[in-house]
Amino acid sequence: MSPTPLELSTLGHRIRHQRVSHGYTLDELGELVGIAGSQLSLIENGKREPKLSVLQAVAAATGVEVTDLLSPEPPNRRAALEIELERAQSSSVFRQLGIAPVKVTKGMSDDTIESVLGLHRELQRREREAIATPEEARRANTELRLKMRAANNYLGDIEKLAEKQLSAAGHVSGALTHRTVSIMAEQLGFTLIYASDLPGSTRSITDLENGRIYLPPASIPGGHGLRSMALQAMAHRLLGHVRPTDYADFLQQRLEINYYAACCLMPETAAVNFLTQAKKDRNLAVEDFRDAFGVTHEAAGMRMTNLLTEHLGMPLHFLRVDGSGAISRVYENDDLPLPQDVTGAVDGQIACRKFSARAAFSEQNRTTEHYQYTDTPAGTYWCSTQTGSTADGEFSITVGVPFDDARWFRGRETHKRATSTCPDEACCRRAPADITDRWADKAWPSARVHMQMFSPLPRGTFPGVDENEVYEFLDRHAQG
Numbered sequence: 001m002s003p004t005p006l007e008l009s010t011l012g013h014r015i016r017h018q019r020v021s022h023g024y025t026l027d028e029l030g031e032l033v034g035i036a037g038s039q040l041s042l043i044e045n046g047k048r049e050p051k052l053s054v055l056q057a058v059a060a061a062t063g064v065e066v067t068d069l070l071s072p073e074p075p076n077r078r079a080a081l082e083i084e085l086e087r088a089q090s091s092s093v094f095r096q097l098g099i100a101p102v103k104v105t106k107g108m109s110d111d112t113i114e115s116v117l118g119l120h121r122e123l124q125r126r127e128r129e130a131i132a133t134p135e136e137a138r139r140a141n142t143e144l145r146l147k148m149r150a151a152n153n154y155l156g157d158i159e160k161l162a163e164k165q166l167s168a169a170g171h172v173s174g175a176l177t178h179r180t181v182s183i184m185a186e187q188l189g190f191t192l193i194y195a196s197d198l199p200g201s202t203r204s205i206t207d208l209e210n211g212r213i214y215l216p217p218a219s220i221p222g223g224h225g226l227r228s229m230a231l232q233a234m235a236h237r238l239l240g241h242v243r244p245t246d247y248a249d250f251l252q253q254r255l256e257i258n259y260y261a262a263c264c265l266m267p268e269t270a271a272v273n274f275l276t277q278a279k280k281d282r283n284l285a286v287e288d289f290r291d292a293f294g295v296t297h298e299a300a301g302m303r304m305t306n307l308l309t310e311h312l313g314m315p316l317h318f319l320r321v322d323g324s325g326a327i328s329r330v331y332e333n334d335d336l337p338l339p340q341d342v343t344g345a346v347d348g349q350i351a352c353r354k355f356s357a358r359a360a361f362s363e364q365n366r367t368t369e370h371y372q373y374t375d376t377p378a379g380t381y382w383c384s385t386q387t388g389s390t391a392d393g394e395f396s397i398t399v400g401v402p403f404d405d406a407r408w409f410r411g412r413e414t415h416k417r418a419t420s421t422c423p424d425e426a427c428c429r430r431a432p433a434d435i436t437d438r439w440a441d442k443a444w445p446s447a448r449v450h451m452q453m454f455s456p457l458p459r460g461t462f463p464g465v466d467e468n469e470v471y472e473f474l475d476r477h478a479q480g
């Protein structure tokens with residue numbers, strides 16, 4: 001392996017440092033080691049790789065070991081500044097600008113170099129942040145979804161890790177208790193602390209120095225959201241996550257911590273046993289799975305996408321759709337025709353009005369699941385949808401399968417049936433001709449600005465998080 005230019009540059013600085021501290025000129029040391037002063041200058045500037053015999057001669061002439069000269073450390077602060085500047089000026093970000101690099105001279109002060117370096121550091125920081133434009137964020141999201149689709153949405157290593165942690169904490173079966181989650185945290189060296197002043201941009205904060213995980217207080221006593229949040233915070237540690245390098249990395253980590261939490265709340269062995277029995281009984285239902293493990297309908301539906309294909313050989317789809325019809329969470333490996341934008345992103349797109357996911361909003365009785373068959377250009381699907389509402393409005397959770405697999409599910413005998421021809425606009429996007437004629441020139445609707453999924457784009461290392469608030473929070477609590 002040949003040294004990179006940067007290593008040559010450090011080597012040059014170390015040689016110059018020895019030469020200058022012994023009071024030699026270039027020509028004087030050159031004569032001692034048997035090369036011209038101009039050659040030595042090229043070596044000191046990192047432009048030429050010295051022969052081993054020259055290195056040995058320099059070491060002997062200056063009374064150090066060859067290994068000293070080869071150390072990767074800059075010999076002093078000035079050299080460190082110069083090396084960092086050389087590195088910054090040779091980066092592609094800088095060279096793209098077409099600006100001539102600063103030539104460092106002996107007379108240039110450290111402060112001047114510091115100031116130029118400050119500009120370079122800021123340039124690099126902005127370059128890193130700009131990576132996540134909305135379009136690139138959507139592409140990263142799509143890539144991850146397709147990667148997970150190819151893997152049946154199943155991550156075996158995380159499944160095993162979760163089962164190991166659960167059994168170490170003494171969990172046997174049924175719903176995971178808050179108490180067990182606390183024990184799991186303790187075994188990792190963390191105490192769970194509920195704080196009412198968590199910064200608005202965070203869900204939890206982990207204090208690595210003092211071994212604390214700060215969580216918001218439960219809005220509903222006994223509510224189950226906190227178990228998931230605590231497990232996700234622990235997952236970052238267990239999975240060895242380091243600061244995300246880009247948006248794709250951030251998404252991958254978020255997927256993994258969600259996955260880990262889901263594995264703890266609905267452990268693979270118990271969950272697969274439950275689902276296998278329900279299939280045998282031809283009584284599969286998201287609501288039963290949800291209730292058996294004490295989780296939300298959404299969490300139960302998503303968990304089925306991890307297990308049904310891998311363990312029961314069943315392709316399926318999952319949709320979370322809001323009241324306006326926009327898809328906010330999605331998984332499919334059953335070829336359900338879903339709307340996509342030019343980047344291939346499904347999130348944020350409007351689902352077909354005929355889909356169960358939207359038809360369920362018009363149900364009067366919403367205490368049970370809405371069942372529906374839908375004929376599409378890709379075949380017939382059976383879906384079960386549960387609606388709910390939050391402060392942000394209504395939403396629906398749908399789990400569905402191709403027609404042939406409907407026979408394993410409760411609700412297969414439904415008579416509700418719809419036909420969707422989307423993406424054909426005549427399906428549900430365009431009004432019938434007579435109404436269009438009636439209103440086309442007499443209506444002027446004002447659009448509500450649509451909340452774009454990825455619009456509040458990440459600033460800083462932790463996307464979407466106000467680091468200043470986080471550090472202030474930690475400071476405040478670490479003293480207490």
Ligand SMILES: [Zn+2]
Binds near residue numbers: 354428429
């Ligand atoms: Zn449609």
